[in-house]
Every structure is written in structure tokens, then in C-alpha cells.
Amino acid sequence: MRVVHVTEAFGGGVVGVITALANQQTAAGDEVEIWFMRRPQAPVDPARIGLDPRVQLREFDRTRPAFGGMRRMYCAIRRLLREDGADIVHLHSSFAGALGRLAWSRRDAPRVFYSPHGFAFLMLDRSLAMRTAYRVVERRLARRGAGLITTWESEADAARESLGVEPAGVIHTGLSAEAIAGYRSSTPTERARPRVGMVGRVAYQKAPWRFRAVATAVPEADFVWIGGGDPADEARWLSDIEVTGWLGPAELDEAIRELDLLLFPSLWEGFPLSLAQAQAMGIPAVASDVVGNRDIVIDGLTGYLCSDDEALIERTRALVIDAGLRARMREHASESSGRLSDIRLGAETAAIYRAVARR
Structure with a gap:
């Protein structure tokens, strides 16, 4: 054919x-x-x-x-x-x-x-x-x-x-079966303060102002934006947030592995591979309830899907302060990662x- x-x-x-x-x-x-x-x-x-x-x-x-x-x-x-x-x-x-x-x-x-x-x-x-x-x-x-x-x-x-x-x-x-197998073998990083991150372009679609609002409301964690964008957009939306800039594949994998929680507040998606990658690594996710995200995050099991800004803050805070909840969601995310292949x-x-x- x-x-x-x-x-x-x-x-x-x-x-x-x-x-x-x-x-x-x-x-x-x-x-x-x-x-x-x-x-x-x-x-x-x-x-x-x-x-x-x-x-x-x-x-x-x-x-x-x-x-x-x-x-x-x-x-x-x-x-x-x-x-x-x-x-x-x-x-x-x-x-x-x-x-x-x-x-x-x-x-x-x-x-x-x-x-x-x-x-x-x-x-x-x-x-x-x-x-x-x-x-x-x-x-x-x-x-x-x-x-x-x-x-x-x-x-x-x-x-x-x-x-x-x-x-x-x-x-x-989704992700290749080989990639998922490698992600499953990763070991969680233990740290005194949880590290919360977003992966993607600093652009309107990814709602960086929502990310910053959550960071302001949840001071118990460190927040990092993995990716980059127009310098003016970074200054406007993420002036007091750590922004890594664009990373190569190996550096990107390592930066995601270091997260305790992925905060993914985008306004729309197709099928976001970075969210799938984080879930395959066993990283719980708090994500906006939009097309694409709904297929990756199992609400209440591997993370949370949120319909508004208040829910993003509440769910992020719950996971930041409850290490046991993070551990349970990490286990479920890793165990169910085969569906993302x-x-x-x-x-x-x-x-x-x-x-x-x-x-």
C-alpha cells in the first residue's frame, strides 16, 4: 500500500x-x-x-x-x-x-x-x-x-x-515503548522543599501567568519553568520565576526527573508529549481540564484535572504539603504509563x- x-x-x-x-x-x-x-x-x-x-x-x-x-x-x-x-x-x-x-x-x-x-x-x-x-x-x-x-x-x-x-x-x-521503559527505571529525587515545574514554551497557550499565580499562592515549594520563549514574554509573565531556557534532550529529561510535581495550566492542547513524559516518569500532574490533558492525567489517581485557577492552586497546594499523596500518585502514574505508548x-x-x- x-x-x-x-x-x-x-x-x-x-x-x-x-x-x-x-x-x-x-x-x-x-x-x-x-x-x-x-x-x-x-x-x-x-x-x-x-x-x-x-x-x-x-x-x-x-x-x-x-x-x-x-x-x-x-x-x-x-x-x-x-x-x-x-x-x-x-x-x-x-x-x-x-x-x-x-x-x-x-x-x-x-x-x-x-x-x-x-x-x-x-x-x-x-x-x-x-x-x-x-x-x-x-x-x-x-x-x-x-x-x-x-x-x-x-x-x-x-x-x-x-x-x-x-x-x-x-x-x-504517545511515547515510544523504549522511552517509557527508561522512564520507569528512574529513581525519585528526595528534597527538603518540593520542586514544581512546567515544561514548554513561554507563550500564551501555556498560560504562564497562571503558573506564576500558583507559585505566589503556594510558597512551600520551589517553582521552575523548563523551557524558554520571547524575552519580553518571560519578563512580563515570569519575572520572579526560574526559567531554564531551551534545553537539549538529555538536559530536558534530567530537568523533568528532578520535579516532584508538574503544574501544566495550558489553555488548549493537542496531545502534550511533555505531560505524557512526566507522567511516564511517575511525576504527579496538576493540569488544566482541556483536550489532550484529559487523555493523559487520570483525575484523582495520577494527578488532578482543574477547571479554573482556584482549583489549580488548591490541588497544587494539596500535593505540595502531602508527601504521602505525591508518593501514591507517583506510583499510579508509573504503573499506568504503558497506556501512553x-x-x-x-x-x-x-x-x-x-x-x-x-x-
Whole structure:
């Protein structure tokens, strides 16, 4: 089977998902290609992300002229569909999802699937008018192609509630089984004062002002933001909080291992790998109750899901002052970490492809 993955957002978490999926499909005997555009703010070298060398790459230049890369990608998808050049075309992220489904027609033989990796209409840094427009576009395109393939159940729920469509299927992205095995073997760090951290960009999406508010309200712990961002944003939101700046993979792992508690107050998510990583290490989490976070944190068992700022403060304080509660949640998080593996990703996706093909 020839599978072509298409994305305009080859950066961030989408890279890891497509890489894992392409590698597992290739190992299963499929002929796999990735068509992509690099994100200017997060350039990725495909040769250094662990892709199986048998996976074919095709890059579309997004720089000049304006929207030229999008136009070329649209034309290439349309030609691929008209010439029956693939068995499956799998679109990833909003713009590729729109381009591919607009290029599709009922005459086209290839099955066209779309995985949003976080719906754009959930992004609270956009105006209400823009989010409404995103929702309208998604609703109108939702029935074009073979359907949505959502990542984890909370994204499927968002599709049902906001778009009125039933996904073609749900897949489970996550961490590699090897990584989880390594995290399980880590030894908790004992310290006199609990260390509470957040992992991610210092950006509006991650709600750094909420993190600072909790730090102010819970003086019994030390707080650290693992990551970095625009210096102006760091100064505005985290002026009196330790900020590590961007760390390499080994340094990042070590910084997360040193935490006693992860405070993850983001406004929206797709599937946050840093939260999954911390839980796999056995670190309890206090997280906002949003899409993505709901799939990772088992409320009351491996951490808490919070619907408002007051709950974030209360739950963080409870875990900071109660070492026994932290220990119990640490044990549950570590024991249940296998559910966060991406080991099923290729098989689940293939099953969805086959089920739709039989219709």
C-alpha cells in the first residue's frame, strides 16, 4: 500500500507523530512518503529525527512567493488524487487538511483522511470571530474525504460536539515503548522543599501567568519553568520565576526527573508529549481540564484535572504539603504509563484505513 502523509506544520509535536506513524507503516511493508513544509519558527531537519531511510520526503518551499508553497502543495495533492497515485492520502494539521479535502472529489480513488492534531477553533489566542470561522470551515469540510482520524478520545469528543461528525477512528499517539521503559527505571529525587515545574514554551497557550499565580499562592515549594520563549514574554509573565531556557534532550529529561510535581495550566492542547513524559516518569500532574490533558492525567489517581485557577492552586497546594499523596500518585502514574505508548499507532491507523476501504 502506498501512503502519502501531507503536512504544512512539520514542527513541534506533529513531527514526532508523523515520524512514528511512517516508521511503523514502513516496517509493516507499506510504501510511505511525507510531503511537508518546514515551520520557520521551528525548523526541522528530517534526516535527524529518526525517520526510517526508506521513507521518501518531498519538501514544498513556503517562503516565496507568499502562499506559493500552499498553492504548489494543493496542485500536487490534486494531481496525486486525479492520477490515482496513492492508496491513502493522510493529511495532518489544519491547512494541509483544508488543502487536501478541497482538492478531493468523489471521483478520486485514493482515500483521504485528516488528523487535526489540535483543532484551530480551540486556540484561545485567536479572536472569537476567527475561531468561529475556523469552526465553520472545519464543519463544512468534515464530510469531504474518508473522514477524521483523531488522536485520543478527547479530540474525538471535540469533533462530535463542535462539528457534529463521528470520526472514522481514533489513534493513540504517545511515547515510544523504549522511552517509557527508561522512564520507569528512574529513581525519585528526595528534597527538603518540593520542586514544581512546567515544561514548554513561554507563550500564551501555556498560560504562564497562571503558573506564576500558583507559585505566589503556594510558597512551600520551589517553582521552575523548563523551557524558554520571547524575552519580553518571560519578563512580563515570569519575572520572579526560574526559567531554564531551551534545553537539549538529555538536559530536558534530567530537568523533568528532578520535579516532584508538574503544574501544566495550558489553555488548549493537542496531545502534550511533555505531560505524557512526566507522567511516564511517575511525576504527579496538576493540569488544566482541556483536550489532550484529559487523555493523559487520570483525575484523582495520577494527578488532578482543574477547571479554573482556584482549583489549580488548591490541588497544587494539596500535593505540595502531602508527601504521602505525591508518593501514591507517583506510583499510579508509573504503573499506568504503558497506556501512553505509541506502540499501537501503526496497527490502529491501518485498521481504520481498511475499515473505510470496505465500505
